[in-house]
Amino acid sequence: MSINTAVKAFGILSITAMVACGGSGSNPVTGGDSDDDVVTDPGTDPNASLTNAAFLFDPSKNLVANRFDFTPGATPGTGTITINNLPFDGVSSEGGAYTPRPGVVLPNGEVYQNTPNSSAEDQYYAVVLTSPTTGTGALVGAVATNAYRGSGYGGAYASRPEGAKLPPTQAATYQYTGTYNGIRVLRQQEDIGATNAIQLTTGKAEINIDLQDFDLTGAIRGQIIDRRLFDLDGNEISVAGRGLGRIGLVITNLNPDTLMTESDSTNPGTTNTRNLDNSFAQTGTWNGMVSGPNGEEVAGFLVVEGQLSDFDPNYDSDTTRDPVTGRETGGFITSRP
Known part of the structure; x- marks a missing residue:
């Protein structure tokens, strides 16, 4: 089996030129200016103190990126992005940014x-979506690299402006639809010299909210469907007519006060993909938040990891070889009618 090859770089997907967190022009997750000091163990999950942003936090898996800033350009596709807390990415408060990859445009x-400045710096990839709805300002992103033997450093992120609310007259349930962008690192072995592959994914996101139950909180669930797979040059490598399998966003709590997912040990926000026989393949977690003065959007991020589903074009059925494993991180922004 041959994994689709990819070169080292760093990428981000965007839809519109908007930023989150109160329209300040940045999306702060931690205080102070961005720098390259990698915070891998702050003692407790720093998400606990955040009210309008969240990031995928698991230092044991090198998921440490904790801030995305998007600066719009004069025309679509000319903006720049900075991401905080990634080692050897060449971007800090001293300068550096991520720019569009020439000639590559994906569906979303x-x-x-x-642009690494020397051999001492690594190249990364990422995906980003910004809000398509005027006035809501949601931003989501995910980042990864194939510069390491394992999945390497990376992460995922979501933010919104202050003042997220639902309409004064609330429906029992809300339905949201939108877009998803993801990035994944594939590997079949972790021997020295082995090259991991980077691939990009797109899809449609569906989110449902029930405000009446659970009794003490609301409930939220969803799925990522119509997933398609691309290489870094924008070539689709999905199986014709099939694409990738869905990612399930398993039901979890929605805090009625913060309008953010409220995962705990008894009811975590988990994710999964499935094999052709409907057994579980990759698993992970997800987070979401309502955005907009009238709850116009739900934004969030996810991670799935483990052995690829046999639905996947990169799946290797030869049991004499190591299985193909991978980690996909991604973000979604959905809107309600």
Whole structure:
């Protein structure tokens, strides 16, 4: 089996030129200016103190990216992005940014990449979506690299402006639909010298909210469907007529006060993909938040990891070889009618 090859770089997908967190022009997750000091163990999950942003936090898996800033360009596809807390990415408060990858446009936006200044710096990829709805300002993103033997450093992120609310007259349930962008690192072995592959994914996101139950909180669930797979040059490598399998966003709590997912040990926000026989393949977690003064959007991020589903074009059925494993991180923004 041959994994679709990819070169090292760093990318981001965008749809519109908007930023989150109160329209300040940035999306702060931690205080102070961005720098390259990698915070891998702050003692407790720093998400606990955040009210309008969240990021995928698991230092044991090198998921440490904690802030995305998008600066719009004069025309679509010319903006720049900075991401905080990634080692050796060449971007800090001293300068550096990620710019569009020339000539590559995917269904949900452009691809961006950084420019390492020396062999001491690594190249990363990422995907980003910004809100298509005026006035809501949601931003989501995910980042990864194939510069390491394992999945390497990366992460996922979501933010919104202050003042997220639902309409004064609330329906029992809300339905949201929108777009998803993801990035994944594939590997079949972790021997020294082995090259991991980077691939990009797109899809449609569906989110449902029930405000009446659970009794003490609302409930939220969803799925990512119509997933398609691309290489870094924008070539589709999905199986014709089939694409990739769905990612399930398993039901979890929605805090009625913060309008953010409220996962705990008894009811975590988990994700999964399935094999052709409907057994579980990859698993992970997800987070979401309502955005907009009238709850116009739900934005969030996810991770799935483990052995690929046999639905996947990169699946290797030869049991004499190591299985193909991978980690996909991604973000979604959905809107209600």
